[in-house]
Every structure is written in C-alpha cells, then in structure tokens.
Amino acid sequence: MVAPKFRRILLKLSGEALMGDDAYGINTPMLNSIVAEIKGVADLGVEVGVVIGGGNIFRGMAGVATGMDRATADYMGMLATVMNGMALSDAMRQAGLSARVQSALNVDQVVEPYIRGKAIRYLEEGKVVIFAAGTGNPFFTTDTAAALRGAEIGAEIVLKATKVDGIYTTDPKKDAAATRFACISFDEVIHRNLAVMDATAFALCRDQKLPINVFSIFKPGALLRVVMGEDEGTLVHV
Template identity: 80%
Template sequence: MTAAYQRILLKLSGEALMGEDAYGINQEVVSRIVAEVAEVSRLGVQVGVVIGGGNIFRGMAGAASGMDRATADYMGMLATVMNAMALADAMRAAGLNARVQSALRIDQVVEPYIRGKAIRYLEEGRVVVFGAGTGNPFFTTDTAAALRGAEIGAQIVLKATKVDGIYTADPKLDSSAERFSRISFDEAIARDLKVLDATAFALCRDQKLPINVFSIFKPGALKRVVTGEDEGTLVYC
C-alpha cells in the first residue's frame, strides 16, 4: 500500500496517553499508539510528533491554581517533555528509532530542537518527538504542531483526538450530527469550527498546510489517513 504523504506531523494531546485514567500515562494506550505509528513508519512515511502535557498537568492542577500564567505554561512545557520521553522510550522498545528534541534546553535529559538535525533524523527514518511546545508561554501545543509542521516541511498536520473527525454539531449531544469528510479552511472559519486553536489554524492556513482531524483510538485510523482513505476530516486550502 502506497502512502499519500511522505512526511507528516502528528499532534497528540497529553490526554490521549491517559486512556481511562484520571491523569498520568497508561502504558497499554501508549503501546497501542506506538503500534499505529510503527505501521505507518514501515510504509516509508517520515513521522514527527508534537505532544501535549495535559495528562500530567492535571495531576498538578491544584498546585497550579492561582499561579502566574507564564509560570504555569512553563510547567506545562516540562510535562510535555516527560510525555515525549515516555513515548520515545515506548517506540524504542517496539523497535522504532526515536529521538526527542525539546524547545527548552535540558541538555542532560534530551537534545535541543535544531531544525536541520530534526530533518536529517526524519530522512534517516527516525521518529522525532518534539517536546516543550514552542518554548514560549501563551502558545499551545496546537501552535507548536503547526509551527514544527511548517518548519520540517510536513505535507500535513494530523490532529489525533478522541473523535473521528469534525462534525456539524457535537456528536455526543446530537445523534443527527454528520461528519465532514473534507472542508476548506474558509468554510471551517465561516462555521466557527474549533479545529485547532486560532493561532495554529491561521498558521496552517497561511502556510497552505492541510490538517486532518481523526481518532487515534480507532484501530488502523492513522494508516488509513496517511494512505489517503476517507478517514477523519481533511481541512484543505
């Protein structure tokens, strides 16, 4: 089976690693996600991953209450590095060659983000997991995914969620809601659909970088997306 994309940027929320747990990392869920990534990597697809930290930061929510926003955001960035390390370790255990790059310098733990080195790793067939978001407070990991996707020359940003696409309404509240197979950036804006946060969405639109929103919990969904099948919702330019 031929892949439709040579290089992708996969955006994983920290919550995707929790499974049914309240917070933390569910190893069974991580192993399932890694298996999905390994499947597309074997097709020759170059995979970059941006991961959030909400699963770990939930456990610190009480301590972070009332904290200065910038300080809380930096703590969140550190949480994403922890997730990136856990994900890369699981990938290596599954036989994938993975590297972690951090937008914050923690040289004793992971290497710093260097665009040229990241691209070289991808060309060598390694999975690159980007931690610490953009390295700046007030920017989400959605924005980091759009930024890294544009920087490494990804052909698409894949946003992995718990829902299998973008719907006309919330499918949990409205059983008649229909999934969009494809939708343009302009129509998504007109309908006020929350695809990515506004900054990330604008960056993808300006860079003509398409987005696909799909469910990472649907077996084989990632492979179907990268092979161009009707999976998730494609937001196109």
C-alpha cells in the same frame, strides 16, 4: 502495494491520549497502542514527526485557575511534555522503532535541544522525531507548536489525533443527527465557527497552505488510513 499518500507527516498527539481510561498519568497499554499505530506507518517509509502535549500530567490553565502565574503554569506544562516525550521515545525503542526527542527548552541532560536541520536529518534517516516543550514560549499551545514544527520540517500534513473521529456539524455527543465532514475548507471552518485548533495554529496552517486532518487515535488503523489517503477523519484544506 499502494504507496502512502503522504511521505512526511506531523502528528499532534495530546497528553490526554496517553491516559486511556485512567484519570491521569500514562496508561501503558494505550501508550503501546499509539506506538504500534505510529510504527505501522513508519514501516511504510513515512517520515513521522510528533508534537506531544502534557495535559495528562499538568495542564497550564488548571494552574492558572488556582491563582498561579500564567507564564509559570505554561512552563510547567512544557516540562510535562518533555516527560511524555521521553516515555513515548522509550516505548518506541522497546517496539523496535528508532526515535529522538527534541525540546524547545534546554534540558540537555535528558533530551536534545530542538535544531531544525538535525530534526530533518533524523526524519530522512527514518527516525521518528518527538518535539517536546511546545514552542518554548508561554501563552502558546501545543497546537501552535504542531503547526510551527510542521511548517518548519516541510510536513505535507498536520494530523491532529483526538478522541473524536473528525469534525462534525454539531457536537456528536449531544446531537445524534450530527454528521461528519469528510473534508472542509479553512474558510468554511471559520464561517461555521467550528473548533479545530486554536486560532493561532489554525491561521498558521492556513497561511502556509498546510492541510490538517482531525481523526481519532482510538480507532485501530485510523492513522494508517489517513496516511494512505482513505476516508478517515476530516481533511481541512485550502
């Protein structure tokens, strides 16, 4: 059997990915489908870290739009990611996959605090590590958390799971002639002003020479194909 191209990955999973076709909350079939995709690569010996978002439960900027203080709204969003992390961990347990949730906020009664050395040890033991609560700071997105945790744990690549199967020349929902980039450099992304991650996360990945792959988590087998190095999604490289 062909060996995976990547041995340690950081998967950035949005809270919205857990909703499926629902308006909010967690769609159980979608949750189980994502877990099956992760288990498929973990069973190959790939070490998997996951940064989970919280937009399906509470999006900080939505709170700001109603007049809420930005820092308060962001902390509420971080707590939403802890809830998603717990749900993801439980689904993994039921699927026979060992997982640990580590939070950047101290909520010791429900999940572990984030400790870099312990996270790396869990990965080496074959456990999936779910990083919740973003960076633990307001004003930073979970994209930035993914770039930061990816660099900290020595991931070989950050995989951004979205609803779109890559980066396109224009919006494929509005332009039928839009074409997908198989790969593109960090500099060209900046030159073309393409949206990949927020600016802080993107700059951190570029500075650390940490490649990014943008792919659709809704395509069956897409995560496995990315890990195997096949033409799936869009690879952003130095």
